Amino acid sequence: MELFNRILRTAVDGGASDIHIKLGGPVYFRIDGELVAIEAPVPTKEWLTNVVERMVPPHAKGRLEKDREVDFSYYIPDVGRFRTNVYQETGEWCIAMRYVKVKVPSFDELGLLHVLKKLAEAPRGIVLVSGTTGCGKSTTLAAMLEHINSTQKRHVITLEDPIEYVFEDNQCVIEQREVGLDTGSFAMGLKHILRQDPDIIMIGEMRDSVSFMAAINAADTGHLVFSTLHTTSASQAVGRILDFFKADERDQVRRQLVGTLRAIVCQRMVGKAGGGVIPALEILINTPTVRKLLEENRLEKLAAAIETGVDDGMQTFNQALFNLVKEGRVTEKEALNKATNAQALEMNFKGIFLDEARRILS
Numbered sequence: 001m002e003l004f005n006r007i008l009r010t011a012v013d014g015g016a017s018d019i020h021i022k023l024g025g026p027v028y029f030r031i032d033g034e035l036v037a038i039e040a041p042v043p044t045k046e047w048l049t050n051v052v053e054r055m056v057p058p059h060a061k062g063r064l065e066k067d068r069e070v071d072f073s074y075y076i077p078d079v080g081r082f083r084t085n086v087y088q089e090t091g092e093w094c095i096a097m098r099y100v101k102v103k104v105p106s107f108d109e110l111g112l113l114h115v116l117k118k119l120a121e122a123p124r125g126i127v128l129v130s131g132t133t134g135c136g137k138s139t140t141l142a143a144m145l146e147h148i149n150s151t152q153k154r155h156v157i158t159l160e161d162p163i164e165y166v167f168e169d170n171q172c173v174i175e176q177r178e179v180g181l182d183t184g185s186f187a188m189g190l191k192h193i194l195r196q197d198p199d200i201i202m203i204g205e206m207r208d209s210v211s212f213m214a215a216i217n218a219a220d221t222g223h224l225v226f227s228t229l230h231t232t233s234a235s236q237a238v239g240r241i242l243d244f245f246k247a248d249e250r251d252q253v254r255r256q257l258v259g260t261l262r263a264i265v266c267q268r269m270v271g272k273a274g275g276g277v278i279p280a281l282e283i284l285i286n287t288p289t290v291r292k293l294l295e296e297n298r299l300e301k302l303a304a305a306i307e308t309g310v311d312d313g314m315q316t317f318n319q320a321l322f323n324l325v326k327e328g329r330v331t332e333k334e335a336l337n338k339a340t341n342a343q344a345l346e347m348n349f350k351g352i353f354l355d356e357a358r359r360i361l362s
Contacts, residue, residue: 004051007040009079012099018134019082022094023048032276033269048093052086059181073100073162073178083164098134100164104146105139111278111329112143115285115313116265120144121152125262125286126219128206130229130237135269136279137228138164138204144226145202148172157196159189160204172200190214194221203227209244216253219260233317233340234266234284235302238294251297258294261286268317270324271334278329280320280338287312318345325349 007027011019016029016036023045026037041047056064057072064070069087074097076082082097107117119127127144129137142165148154149172156172161179168174175196183189186203187210193201194217201218203211206229215225231237238257242250263286267279284290289305306314315323321335322345332349339345344354 001051001054003041003047004055005076005079007038008076008082008097008099010038012080017099019097019099020095021048021051021097022089023092033271045092048095051095052093055084056086057181063180071162072180073164081164081166083162100138102166104142104165104167107143107147110136110139110143112140113281113283115283116140116144116281117147118313119263119265119285120147122224122262124219124222124224126215126225126227126257126260127262128227128229128237128264130231130234130240130264130266131268132230132232135267137267140265140267140279141202141226141228142167145174145200148200149174154199155197156200156202157193157198158202158204159183159186159193160202161186186211194218194223198223200224200226205229206241206244209249212241212244212253216256216260219262220256224262229264231266233303234264234282235299235306237264237266237284238299238302254294254297258286258291261294266317268338270321270330270338272329273331273334278324280317280324280330281315282306282317282320283314285309285312285314287314316340318348321345322348 008019011029014029014031016031018030020028021043023043027040028035028037055074060070060072064086071085074082074084080102081100083100085096087094129141131137145156145167149167149170152171154172156174158176160176163176163178177183177189179186179189186207190211201223203215206212206227215227218225229237229240231240242253245253264284266282269277270280272278284302284306287309293301293305307316317340321330321339324330325332325335336342336345
């Protein structure tokens with residue numbers, strides 16, 4: 001384990017976000033979004049088997065034996081915590097790890113907008129942070145929870161698989177429960193969570209209809225619920241939620257969303273002009289216009305509602321990227337590469353703004 005721990009320490013010291021290890025190939029770090037092979041002994045079958053045997057915690061070994069893959073947290077004193085996935089390819093072990101910083105980054109450090117503080121201070125409802133894998137959803141959610149922890153006296157319960165950021169009680173009482181260690185499953189943890197007197201519930205990821213109905217029921221009874229979701233835009237998230245349910249259940253769920261949804265924040269990581277990355281945020285807030293579209297099942301018009309809702313704190317990815325370029329944080333080339341509609345954004349850079357969204361809404 002000495003070599004393995006040395007690899008992880010090198011990753012942290014080198015600013016890597018992820019580590020990838022598999023049989024017979026070089027060890028890779030992901031630094032500023034790019035995979036970089038490092039100088040290290042090539043992993044052998046015996047070495048990998050020994051590492052897996054010793055790093056997987058007892059509560060996760062049964063799942064690994066049954067499913068041939070498992071998620072858990074791995075912690076090394078004086079180095080840090082890693083979100084870890086052990087899995088197999090062609091019958092051999094692979095390890096993917098993400099370094100989780102001990103200190104939860106602040107809003108300013110992450111480059112997050114002030115509107116996210118307002119969402120964190122909401123008295124009730126569902127707030128979703130969405131995006132693709134590796135876009136920093138968990139970090140943004142952690143920053144919102146830490147803002148609550150430093151400003152409000154609330155009881156916070158999280159349900160995670162695995163625990164990533166570890167919070168210390170400040171103003172809040174925070175209890176973090178890990179699936180497999182503190183509760184048998186998401187379904188079991190969600191079944192009992194309302195009996196534990198929470199003010200705020202954080203569900204690590206929306207995975208199915210069970211988890212989302214638990215979120216709706218909690219929001220219905222006056223709780224604030226945070227979670228993450230895998231979607232590429234905020235406007236698509238509602239459709240993704242409805243896909244969790246059977247066709248004959250979707251109208252009822254959509255009507256419940258009208259009263260419980262607070263906001264959906266979708267993010268993409270964009271390369272900064274001076275190096276590093278910064279999130280570009282698309283933000284949907286459940287304004288009267290959005291509620292009306294949800295009620296009437298006109299989901300295809302949600303993107304237009306976001307574009308025209310700047311005064312309410314909403315913005316599209318194109319608008320976010322345009323602002324980042326104007327602030328000098330991102331180059332035009334990088335913005336166009338990450339834009340939802342690169343042609344429209346290029347026109348914006350030339351001073352041309354079409355009012356197509358208002359026409360669509362009307």
